[in-house]
Amino acid sequence: AQTVTQSQPEMSVQEAETVTLSCTYDTSESDYYLFWYKQPPSRQMILVIRQEAYKQQNATENRFSVNFQKAAKSFSLKISDSQLGDAAMYFCACYGGSQGNLIFGKGTKLSVKP
């Protein structure tokens, strides 16, 4: 069974500063994918960034980057130059290739202070 753990229920960051959201996972799959999703108050889920487990290089998307530590099963999200529009719930997720299921963590609520 796959599990995804987000240990920070809430985080806060000052506008223009950098914040890191933590995520650990556990899976028996050798081939898997990791994702960070954003859910604003509209509740529409938006993909932020994805990482293929077989790739050693950390994924980046503009102000968003990950620190993927495969041996430690850690997948943290770094948001640089935080903006007011970044305020949302952030969910970490793991997809297991052979099982075909997509499991989410409980989420981290990010607040951005002006």
Added chain:
Amino acid sequence: DGGITQSPKYLFRKEGQNVTLSCEQNLNHDAMYWYRQDPGQGLRLIYYSQIVNDFQKGDIAEGYSVSREKKESFPLTVTSAQKNPTAFYLCASSWDHGGMNTEAFFGQGTRLTVV
């Protein structure tokens, strides 16, 4: 436009009734998922399907049922056996072939309330 559509947006159910939530996608995705979202619980997987006429239970399948008769459609029935059905339900789909996967695309969600 391609996308995934859930309906209705709001749904009210009397206790003891079954109710079906609709999920349709025109993205030609193989895999479809149903999640339940409660405050502080994140997204919990109810059922998922990788191919037509096949589906698997997720972590909280009790009291729910699904069907996958068409690639485009994956309806979720909340039965009277589900003791606490009031929640926000999200449907998602993704391209899934041989273990390779793209990101999941989500519908707008259905808010179910038991009255």
